[in-house]
Amino acid sequence: MVFINVSDVVRKMDEVEVKKVLYLSYDGMTDPLGQSQVLPYLTGLSKRGYQFTLISFEKEERFDKNKSVIEKICSDNKINWHPLPYTSKPPILSTIKDLRKLKSEIKKLHSEFHFDIVHCRSYITALAGLWMKGKWGVKFIFDMRGFWADERVDGNIWKLNNPVFKTVYTFFKKKEKAFLSKADYVVSLTHNAEKIIHSWKEIENQPIPIKVIPCCVDLELFNPSLINNEEIQRLKSELTIPEGVKVITYIGSIGTWYMLPEMLSFFKRWQLNNPDSIFLFVTNDSPSVINNAVVEAGLSLSSIRIRFAARTEVPLYISLGDYSIFFIKPVFSKKASSPTKQGEIMAMGKPVICNSEVGDTDYVVNSFNSGILLNKFEHAAYDNAIDELKNGKQFNASVIREGALQFFSLEEGINRYEAVYK
Numbered sequence: 001m002v003f004i005n006v007s008d009v010v011r012k013m014d015e016v017e018v019k020k021v022l023y024l025s026y027d028g029m030t031d032p033l034g035q036s037q038v039l040p041y042l043t044g045l046s047k048r049g050y051q052f053t054l055i056s057f058e059k060e061e062r063f064d065k066n067k068s069v070i071e072k073i074c075s076d077n078k079i080n081w082h083p084l085p086y087t088s089k090p091p092i093l094s095t096i097k098d099l100r101k102l103k104s105e106i107k108k109l110h111s112e113f114h115f116d117i118v119h120c121r122s123y124i125t126a127l128a129g130l131w132m133k134g135k136w137g138v139k140f141i142f143d144m145r146g147f148w149a150d151e152r153v154d155g156n157i158w159k160l161n162n163p164v165f166k167t168v169y170t171f172f173k174k175k176e177k178a179f180l181s182k183a184d185y186v187v188s189l190t191h192n193a194e195k196i197i198h199s200w201k202e203i204e205n206q207p208i209p210i211k212v213i214p215c216c217v218d219l220e221l222f223n224p225s226l227i228n229n230e231e232i233q234r235l236k237s238e239l240t241i242p243e244g245v246k247v248i249t250y251i252g253s254i255g256t257w258y259m260l261p262e263m264l265s266f267f268k269r270w271q272l273n274n275p276d277s278i279f280l281f282v283t284n285d286s287p288s289v290i291n292n293a294v295v296e297a298g299l300s301l302s303s304i305r306i307r308f309a310a311r312t313e314v315p316l317y318i319s320l321g322d323y324s325i326f327f328i329k330p331v332f333s334k335k336a337s338s339p340t341k342q343g344e345i346m347a348m349g350k351p352v353i354c355n356s357e358v359g360d361t362d363y364v365v366n367s368f369n370s371g372i373l374l375n376k377f378e379h380a381a382y383d384n385a386i387d388e389l390k391n392g393k394q395f396n397a398s399v400i401r402e403g404a405l406q407f408f409s410l411e412e413g414i415n416r417y418e419a420v421y422k
Helices: 006-016 032-037 039-046 060-076 093-113 122-136 148-154 163-182 191-198 229-238 260-273 287-296 311-320 332-336 340-347 361-368 379-390 397-407 410-421
Strands: 020-025 051-058 080-085 117-121 139-143 185-188 210-212 247-251 278-282 304-307 323-326 352-355 371-374
Touching (some): 032 311, 051 093, 060 080, 080 093, 122 163, 148 332, 210 410, 247 311, 260 323, 278 311, 311 340, 371 379
Parallel strands (some): 247 278
8 A cells, every 4th residue: 555645746836836927017127116026026926936037127227227237136136127118198098009009918928838827906907917817817916016096096196076087096996896806816905995895895805815025125135234333424524424413314205205304304393302313314316306495495505415225225314314304295196105115214224204194104103112102293293293202102123123023024024925826
């Protein structure tokens, strides 16, 4: 009689199982977002035996500048990268054109590779993923990244009093239901969004399978033990920041959601107690936009520093600050958002000054004592937060970093994606 070890059979079946994944992103890999929130996951998963074909839409200037960097990352990790040119004008029609390009590329690639899974980042690519599921029966992962159609409205990008945008919004809200109902798995950035989706009775097959994976951080790169005091002193000297002066940092772009006037208003109240303080912006955005807002807020430009930094330099800039600030519009769509900067700041052991009602931010700040939460954007709320810091509210850098390890670990994010794939 032959005895069969069932666990060995299952393991061997897993080993020989075809794991060909088509990953679709309307964001470019030559964009900072692609390099921080797509490629780290794919390189980690490729090491675990998943064979990736990656289609992304690249903006011409960034593609020309960073193409070779991305090609090397993909080549080193056996990722088959197919960049397509991103079209921005005219609005809506350009997106339709890009979607046609995407489907054409998919047809060619699927005939060659016969993908098992299509992993769609956000809503535009999910249109193609749903099409692939219907046409070829490919497993469809809807990695939603947030309530995208509502973000367009909340950010005043789509004004619903315009009949064209109203039609587009209605179209995508209908498609959102289809994506959620028909996806083999949904990935959400936040537990808040998961609860909201599971409350929607119009979605079929509730409760649908959802895996919560926040915007994770590379804890090897964002590691305070790699920063020495000499580097910090050198950078302070470059930025003409005197020793002993308090520094508040802002990391990342100043865009639709980040409330620059309110952050400057907070800093103005902060300077009443800390007159020599410096507000350091580490951003790719135009300095003139920030400087104009600084003047309008009645602040002195001498208290502002603005620097561009490569991704590998960001940990040093975070280390320079005493606190790092971000205010985000607390609108409905932001319930589904996970600020990338929060995990990066916490990984460096620094406390944040931020507002409530955004994604799982409240939970993270409260669970790991990783900062100060504001409920309102007004002087009284700012003063209360400043008083709390002035009166000695204590933060433990090791505890804050441990919070990043528990909640924002890239390794844990890769584990969760692999669980979805399996």
